[in-house]
Each structure stands twice: as structure tokens, then as C-alpha cells.
Amino acid sequence: MAKTQSQFQYSMKSSKIWNLPNLLTYGRIVAVPLVAALLLWTDKAEALTGLGVLAARWIALAIYIAAAISDFFDGYLARRWQLQSSLGRMLDPIADKVLVAVVLLVLCGDQILRGGHVWAAIIILAREVLVSGLREYLGQLRVSVPVTQIAKWKTAVQLIAVGFLIAGPAGDTIVPGVTWIGIAGLWIAAGLTLYTGYDYFRAGIRHVVGE
Numbered sequence: 767m768a769k770t771q772s773q774f775q776y777s778m779k780s781s782k783i784w785n786l787p788n789l790l791t792y793g794r795i796v797a798v799p800l801v802a803a804l805l806l807w808t809d810k811a812e813a814l815t816g817l818g819v820l821a822a823r824w825i826a827l828a829i830y831i832a833a834a835i836s837d838f839f840d841g842y843l844a845r846r847w848q849l850q851s852s853l854g855r856m857l858d859p860i861a862d863k864v865l866v867a868v869v870l871l872v873l874c875g876d877q878i879l880r881g882g883h884v885w886a887a888i889i890i891l892a893r894e895v896l897v898s899g900l901r902e903y904l905g906q907l908r909v910s911v912p913v914t915q916i917a918k919w920k921t922a923v924q925l926i927a928v929g930f931l932i933a934g935p936a937g938d939t940i941v942p943g944v945t946w947i948g949i950a951g952l953w954i955a956a957g958l959t960l961y962t963g964y965d966y967f968r969a970g971i972r973h974v975v976g977e
Contacts, residue, residue: 782851787844790836794861797833798868801826805872805932823936830869830932834925837862863894869928878934883949886956890924893963900970914965920958927951 782788804826807819817825840858844850870887873879879887930937930948937944 782849783853785844785847785849785851787840787847787849788851788853788857790840790843791857791861794833794836794840794865795857797829798861798865801829801833801865801932802868802872804829805869805876820936820939823932823934827929827932827936830865830929833865834929859898863898866924866928867891867894869932873928873931873934878931878945879949879952883952886949886952889956890952890959893959897963897966900966904970914962916958916965917962920955920962923951923958924955927955 804822807817807822809819811822812818837858870879870891874884874887927948927950930944930951932948934945934948
């Protein structure tokens with residue numbers, strides 16, 4: 767009887783770790799180094815593998831789009847099938863932020879973002895760090911900071927802009943200006959980032975000062 771109960775408990779724990787919503791989140795984390803490697807694809811790698819540099823960018827874009835879509839479905843399925851777990855709630859925002867942060871850093875490294883446009887990436891990355899720190903502090907006070915509608919728009923614009931930037935030179939060969947559309951979108955996301963960051967801090971500062 768004890769053995770059966772132990773097996774049941776193990777099965778329940780395993781189902782919380784390996785359910786479909788969490789698997790989608792794990793896949794998004796795995797996508798991060800894959801997208802980064804493909805964006806950093808070089809002529810030397812092309813000579814060794816036969817995969818062209820521009821083709822590598824298209825594959826990186828496909829993986830990125832799949833990861834972005836999975837961000838919607840993991841939360842939706844977790845709610846629909848009542849599969850929410852502490853692990854999923856912890857990993858989901860981490861996977862989102864790491865994916866965007868790594869891609870922005872790589873885009874800066876390969877000069878897709880250069881000069882003053884790097885500041886758009888800096889604004890977005892700084893906001894993510896600051897808001898995450900604020901959320902962690904307020905979480906200790908058992909105070910939740912809800913996601914605003916503008917923050918959702920910011921995320922959507924940011925994801926689309928990064929997609930255009932990933933396509934970058936490969937997209938420009940088909941439709942001139944793809945890179946510049948991505949840069950413009952990233953600046954719009956940066957502007958929304960400043961507003962939503964201020965909004966979060968204004969909402970949270972009362973609790974910080976009160977504490």
C-alpha cells in the first residue's frame with residue numbers, strides 16, 4: 767500500500783514537471799542557444815556545413831516564431847487544462863526574458879543594432895532587470911503587480927520588432943527595409959518600455975516607501 771501511494775505521489779509530481787505547458791516552456795529555453803548560434807553563423811560555418819549565412823537567419827527566425835507562439839499556448843493550455851504549477855510560473859517569465867535578452871545582445875554583437883540604436887536594446891534590457899527586481903521585492907511583501915494592457919502591447923511590438931531584426935539581411939534581400947522596420951519597431955517598444963516601467967515603479971514605490 768505504501769509503495770502504491772509513493773508511486774502515485776511520484777506520478778503526480780512528474781505530471782507537474784513534464785506536462786505539455788511546461789514542455790513548451792522548456793522548448794523556449796532550448797531555443798535560446800539555437801537562435802543565438804544561427805544568428806552568429808559565419809562563412810566558416812557555411813563552408814563546413816553547407817548551410818548558408820542567410821539560410822541560417824531564416825531558420826533562426828522560424829525557431830524564434832515557434833518560441834513566441836509557444837509563449838501564448840503554454841499559459842493558455844495550463845489554464846485550460848488546470849495544469850498550473852509553481853515550476854511553470856517561475857520558468858515562463860524567465861524563458862521570455864532570456865530569449866529576448868540574448869537575441870538583442872547578439873543583434874548588437876553582429877552590428878544589426880549599432881550606434882544610437884543600441885540604446886533601444888539597453889532601455890528594454892534595463893527595464894526588464896529593474897521590473898524583475900521590483901517584482902521579487904514586492905513578492906516578499908506578498909504584493910502583486912498586475913500586467914497592464916500597455917505592457918502587453920509593448921511585449922507584442924517588441925516580439926514583432928525582434929522578428930524583423932532576426933530576418934535582417936536575409937529579409938532585406940527580398941523586401942528592402944526589413945531591418946529598418948525592425949529598428950523602428952524596437953524604438954516604439956523602447957518608448958512603451960519607459961512608460962510601463964515608470965507605471966510599475968509608481969505602483970510599487972508606495973509599498974517600498976511604506977515598508
